Ligand SMILES: Cc1cc2nc3c(=O)[nH]c(=O)nc-3n(C[C@H](O)[C@H](O)[C@H](O)COP(=O)(O)OP(=O)(O)OC[C@H]3O[C@@H](n4cnc5c(N)ncnc54)[C@H](O)[C@@H]3O)c2cc1C
């Protein structure tokens with residue numbers, strides 16, 4: 001069997017960061033990635049689901065109330081994300097879990113991650129957007145806050161000379177979004193790490209003092225490699241699924257695998273702006289994240305608020321409605337036509353919620369996700385909608401919600417399903433990412449984050465992966 005010091009599953013933030021650090025330390029590293037090696041020439045200006053599903057996976061929750069999307073391509077979520085890379089505020093690390101216990105290990109807080117935030121920002125070229133880079137949608141968003149005497153500012157992105165074409169979530173055709181394909185992955189390859197794409201890892205099992213990793217190839221074949229040590233970084237939906245598929249071979253695996261799924265407290269809505277009170281804009285032009293962010297409600301509600309300008313195809317798929325109901329038929333069409341271009345402003349709140357959801361596997365070993373509408377979640381959503389209405393009312397705008405009775409549309413930030421913890425009885429991995437009871441098996445992706453990040457999570461996932469990788473790089477042969 002092919003043998004390596006490290007086998008890494010997944011090439012997103014959690015996978016390719018340790019790949020680089022371990023290869024730099026002289027280890028032999030192979031990364032197994034389910035998706036294809038797509039580059040600018042493969043990306044399209046298209047929201048056609050048949051195209052999007054070649055680079056993104058979408059998983060409906062079991063009760064169909066919501067769904068999750070995540071990258072399925074070399075570079076993982078970094079290739080299809082909207083690029084907002086923000087540091088989790090200090091208070092995020094004080095969050096409590098569903099049982100009221102501290103969610104994060106005592107040793108991990110903002111100060112512990114700051115040096116690793118620095119490293120990731122330097123590696124990826126993350127910087128604050130300039131005023132010239134704020135799309136009109138972001139400017140109108142800023143006006144809503146400004147008219148209330150509240151603040152907001154420009155977010156931070158790994159973008160260079162962005163052309164504002166608005167297709168970030170379909171992959172950047174201009175190579176202006178500096179995803180992991182431009183930094184960590186080529187740097188790791190330069191150091192000798194191999195990235196094997198179209199390799200869907202099915203199981204991990206202890207074998208010969210290390211682990212045997214079995215995968216299926218997209219051509220219908222199968223492969224296996226042996227790793228002295230293994231890192232699973234397949235994201236917060238797929239990592240627990242892989243562990244659960246392998247559970248028979250991993251005795252003592254924590255019962256918490258797959259539990260504590262949270263969606264980072266994302267709640268999305270639109271403001272229907274009054275006629276004539278704001279400058280002209282077309283809400284889906286610019287970037288898929290229209291740059292501006294406000295922490296004005298952080299102190300009171302622990303939420304940050306972001307501009308969204310989702311593409312027409314996404315909007316047309318949403319269950320957008322108005323309290324009291326939208327008109328039906330022709331009247332509805334006329335209303336949407338009159339507000340669609342420049343009176344609909346998308347927004348997303350991100351906040352701290354405990355992980356009430358779960359991931360399990362079906363009979364074929366594939367992931368199934370559930371995000372039940374608990375009392376706590378309903379209360380949180382109502383609180384966020386209250387804030388949206390407060391801002392709306394102050395500006396003569398009405399809130400259009402994105403779901404009638406299920407979860408408001410917000411699907412891109414699953415976290416928490418293999419959470420880190422100090423207590424092995426209540427967590428899946430220790431604070432250095434090692435799976436309890438499985439020396440040599442590690443997890444470094446978004447599944448390990450035990451709570452929400454209060455902002456878009458990728459930078460915190462990446463900094464945490466840098467933190468753990470710095471430790472792993474010091475490990476010699478067992
Ligand atoms: C449309 C969209 C927009 C987003 N916008 C933002 C944003 O603006 N800012 C932000 O911070 N976050 C954003 N996110 C979220 C961000 O992309 C994720 O939080 C982040 O990528 C998660 O990192 P990860 O390492 O946990 O997993 P991923 O980046 O998802 O990487 C996991 C990798 O593992 C691979 N994989 C999965 N299963 C297997 C298997 N069985 N075998 C082999 N490989 C496997 C996947 O193909 C993937 O490449 C967005 C996400 C989406 C989908």
Ligand code: SF4
Pocket residue numbers: 159162163164165166167168169171172173174175176177286287288
């Ligand atoms: S908006 Fe900018 S970063 Fe996004 S796809 Fe277009 S050029 Fe690339």
